[in-house]
Amino acid sequence: MEALRATDPRVVDGRYRLLGRLGSGGMGTVYLGRSPGGRLVAVKCVHRELAADPEFRRRFAHELEAVRRVGGFHTAQVVDADPTGDPPWLVTAYIAGLSLAEAVATHGPLSEPALQVLGAGLAEALDAIHAVGLIHRDLKPSNVLLADDGPRVIDFGIARALDGTAITRTQVVIGTPGYMAPEQISGGEIGPACDVFSLGHVLCHAAGCAPFGHGGAQVMLYRVMHSEPDLSALPVSLRSIIAACLARTPSDRPTPAQLLERFAPPSRDEPIEGWLPTPIQPDPARVPTGDPPSDDLAQGAPGSQSVEHPGTRNLTAITEPRPALGGPQPGSGRRRVRWIVGPLILMVVATAVCVPLVVLNGHRSNPPNCFPSRTDGESSLGSTSVTRVPVGTPHAPELVGPENRKMIQLGQSVTLSWDRAGAVSTVSAELNQGSSQQSPQLTGTSCTFVPTVAGLYRWAVSSGNAGTGQVGSGWSDDRYLFVRSKGSSTPNPVRDTPDTPRQLAPQDQAVVKAGRPVDLSWSASGNSSRVAVLQPDQTWKSMPWQGSSTYAYTPPSPGVYVWIVSTAITGDCADAICVSPGSAMRYLIVE
Structure with a gap:
């Protein structure tokens, strides 16, 4: 159990006293609580971005009635709920056990x-x-x-x-x-x-x-x-x-x-x-006593991370596709990303956001730490959907080094570098099916990455112009970085992975007409490719896997779209990674 944070509620509905955090997922945060009668309960508070949707509340209330009827000895019984609360919440019996x-x-x-x-x-x-x-x-x-x-x-x-x-x-x-x-x-x-x-x-x-x-x-x-x-x-x-x-x-x-x-x-x-x-x-010794946390524990240490259930994230993640520049920094935890799936390809709901004011200076001769332990670069600015891409918005940076699929030993460091695109840049790295890190804003074109956990990472860079209210570029290509444990002989799982596809047309920030087909084209070393498009309503449309390297996409309405492409080697790849890193994100401006 994790201590309550300064922003967490202490009481829900005036009756359920919260004692600590049990975890968080795509729907909400789960707390350990105590009922008015003294029983331990699990209290789930819905994320506010979902609670703000009236349709969500209506469906939540409808399904909650059915959930209350679930019986059997092998489910956690719902004991109380309020779908009209701010935010909506439900209480289930607390079950002791791993x-x-x-x-x-x-x-x-x-x-x-x-x-x-x-x-x-x-x-x-x-x-x-x-x-x-x-x-x-x-x-x-x-x-x-x-x-x-x-x-x-x-x-x-x-x-x-x-x-x-x-x-x-x-x-x-x-x-x-x-x-x-x-x-x-x-x-x-x-x-x-x-x-x-x-x-x-x-x-x-x-x-x-x-x-x-x-x-x-x-x-x-x-x-x-x-x-x-x-x-x-x-x-x-x-x-x-x-x-x-x-x-x-x-x-x-x-x-x-x-x-x-x-x-x-x-x-x-x-x-x-x-x-x-x-x-x-x-x-019984592992069952929480229910003692409330002290104020200093509830505040949380700077840069501390929350414990998430597998498959959920508390950070803006670099998966396909990646968020645009300036998302929440590690420790901020104010905006959730949500796993979504179009046919076959896993996506993260992502919106482009304003560039924070806090930056770190960096130069090739003395690159700063990509992910300092303190919360440098944390921004109080909220995220907003991009409705226009101003003239002068930079394109996605070109990565310089290290090369894709590089392998290092745990304990070694590596310099991540890229060509300048805008005045500031952000680096993001994701441990395979694990945590993600996002750097503060950097004014240089390199930083030092010191992995603390062995595994397969993907890293990318986004860029933007200095100043408030600026729209950032899309993320660059992904690159794999395999960090092997000391003394391990594990082969590099991405050694035979196809190269990242290179988008050919249309150019980033191209202007096209709604209702007219646009030929999206790329070059790829894999024998099967897939396009995904982020539409203005912030839903992803994933196209079928195909053998060709062109796809005719018809944008249905005006707005700002983003498209990416991945490629794969078809066949059995049980012992290795067969899907390439994701391509750069390109804006498509539809009038």
């Missing part, structure tokens, strides 16, 4: 008998959720708590009702790479079977099996759509039923009721208690 993600990371895979209990509990939970007309849509290890009387599913039912009324905005699908079913990725019709696919992958994770390997968001989505799962690490007795859960066609997957029969046959009458190994069993 999440499945924490348990596997700390103590390793579960035994085969424990996997059977886990499978039965998750199937029973999904059966209860589906029975009241809901789909979970984000079942993953961090959403499964391991209680002493069986697993419990949390964060259920808020995302989509079975009647097709999505609580998320049009063309936006919330989910976690790898755990999303193929129909979620492709934008197809979503039904209860998508939860069964996620259940299969959750059981694989619990058994220490990675059916689609490891990699970034694009890679995981690509493999789910194009590769067969590798279940060789599973116990033999579970392979066939989990393979059925991971079937690519929804109709080929078993129902939760059928899974329950398989994992908990009628002949089983032994008690569940003791199903977990001793190190994982809930320990």
